[in-house]
Amino acid sequence: MSIIRSHTSQIRVRYSETDAMGFLHHGNYPAYFEEARTELFRVNGGDYRAMEERGLFFVVVSMSFRFRSPARYDDVLDVTATLEKVSAAKLEHSYKMERGSVIVAEGTTVLAMVDRAGQVQRITDQMPGVQTD
Numbered sequence: 001m002s003i004i005r006s007h008t009s010q011i012r013v014r015y016s017e018t019d020a021m022g023f024l025h026h027g028n029y030p031a032y033f034e035e036a037r038t039e040l041f042r043v044n045g046g047d048y049r050a051m052e053e054r055g056l057f058f059v060v061v062s063m064s065f066r067f068r069s070p071a072r073y074d075d076v077l078d079v080t081a082t083l084e085k086v087s088a089a090k091l092e093h094s095y096k097m098e099r100g101s102v103i104v105a106e107g108t109t110v111l112a113m114v115d116r117a118g119q120v121q122r123i124t125d126q127m128p129g130v131q132t133d
Contacts, residue, residue: 003130006082007040013075024071030063033095033107036081046130056121058091058111065095065107075099086130089113089120
């Protein structure tokens with residue numbers, strides 16, 4: 001079964017997420033990326049709660065992002081998460097955050113699958129929401 005590699009979520013900047021200058025605080029960008037990534041997983045049949053109940057977790061191994069233009073309170077942002085690569089135990093995603101045609105930020109993450117003890121686990125073809133390369 002082929003999976004959807006890219007999905008866009010709309011997120012509205014809440015007042016509590018802004019800094020004293022009225023901009024989306026830099027600490028909130030990872031949460032926006034995570035929300036988009038979770039929705040991409042979900043549209044592919046993934047169920048993170050069920051995965052956790054089985055004792056499996058995706059942990060962030062690395063993250064980078066670059067700010068292009070500030071986002072402000074009440075902006076509606078399109079956050080696109082793209083699954084770039086799936087390996088034996090890792091997922092690599094890229095992200096683009098836009099307000100209309102303006103790029104607000106771009107980023108990447110690498111996630112590893114681990115069990116409750118933190119031991120790396122293989123991602124299998126039977127895992128809903130992910131297809132190994």
